[in-house]
Amino acid sequence: MPGTWTSADHLEILRKSLKDAVPYTCGMHPVSKEQLGLYFSTDGGDGARYIDFASLKDDAPLEALAAACDKATFGSDSGDVFDETYRKAGKLDTDKFSTRIDIVSSGLLDAVAQDLLVEFPKIFAAKVGGKVDEQAEPNPEVAHPLTPERVLRAEMYKLNVYGPGSFFKAHKDTPRGEDMVGSLVIILPTLHKGGALVLEHGEGRWTFDSSNRLDQHRESYPETPAVAYIAFFSDVVHIVEPVVSGFRVTLTYNLFLSPSTSSSSIHRITPAAELACETSLRALLSDPTWFKEGGHIAFGLSHQYPIPRDSGDRHVMLKPEVLKGADARLKNAALRAGLAPRLRLIYRVDEYEEIHEGWPQRLVVLDDVADMSYFDADEGFSSVEIEEQGEILKNLNGDGTDAVRPATPGDRYEYRRAPKALPIGVYWATPPTWMNQAKSSYTANYGNDYSEDCVYGDAALFIAIPPATDASRCIME
């Protein structure tokens, strides 16, 4: 019964919205028979061959394709590496093959975009926690309140051949630019067993058994050529299980956000998960005992976001329009409730120093990307510099009161050392996420290819809560 819900229950709804979201979309997509033709170069570019995937009689053409491939490498922090205990597959770069699949005209990219992209809300609450008002001006504290709608742009990346015994262990896809959001894998209709794609994100684990899907489709709709596909946010850890028999042939694409040239639909349907978050935020705001004194709540986001490896002199901020899936829905819910969600980067400093028991690790929050050497796994960054650029955080309880903390001489020294940065109080509704949360050094530091430009950064959504007595906070009676 909603009437008896406590603030803890509402916070749990918000938490779950980030934790339980599905970070991918997949299925079968029909394509015309002609689109299943593929040319690839042979003999070091002197020759070419053609495969018609719609009328394969045996594996001989696929064996030839596999033979034309180079061995696939993958990216580490310092460059591409070849390690067949981690990745065993063949690859062709885009200058070595030509596919007739058109993901735009076949509608595949649209299908993916509909599931992966979250539209922006166009209405805001007039007051914090107040009624939504179509005429209301967005809260001026939000950096980019009315962002242009975006579309997905796909760049073909590689063709891969996974023959018997081929696999790719846990990795994230390398961020190739600040606007890269996802990866699309098309699995061509060959007869093979194994090679399922497993996704792992937070506490979730999902399996897309494409060979099974292709078999089922072949049986049910023998006259309708189709490919299997899966698109996922590229910071999601994924694994290609070993291929048992046959050849698994894939086309991979990087998915980027591009500004849309047309204005989006006026009648946006609010996703259910977003409405649930909005309701809980409103319930919290209307409770005069919750965050009585005001403060900040913060959500460690469920995804990581590409930031430049080295921002140099540039001020690089994360833009709210890059938010993915559940993170975007939470931001939208806050906007609809009249709040000003702010996307900020989280840095953990002093991480190699001893931490006082019961005292949270020292977190610093920044609007701009800080010194990127921090992300280079080994030391080589200055915590003092980062502290000077940002704000130090201290923990609050879920009701906004100060968390009890040990006041050891060590703590006092730490805070005297940085008097400028009086800690701002924040309640972590979901804990900040870290690049080292991944399960192995490979998943933390390795992608499917090396990139000079970008690394994954950890971000949080900060929401300022006005004091209950403040006129700007709408306490409903």
Ligand SMILES: O=C(O)CCC(=O)C(=O)O
């Ligand atoms: O083939 C697949 O399903 C995924 C391959 C992959 O993860 C990659 O190339 O990065």
Ligand SMILES: [Fe+2]
């Ligand atoms: Fe990958």
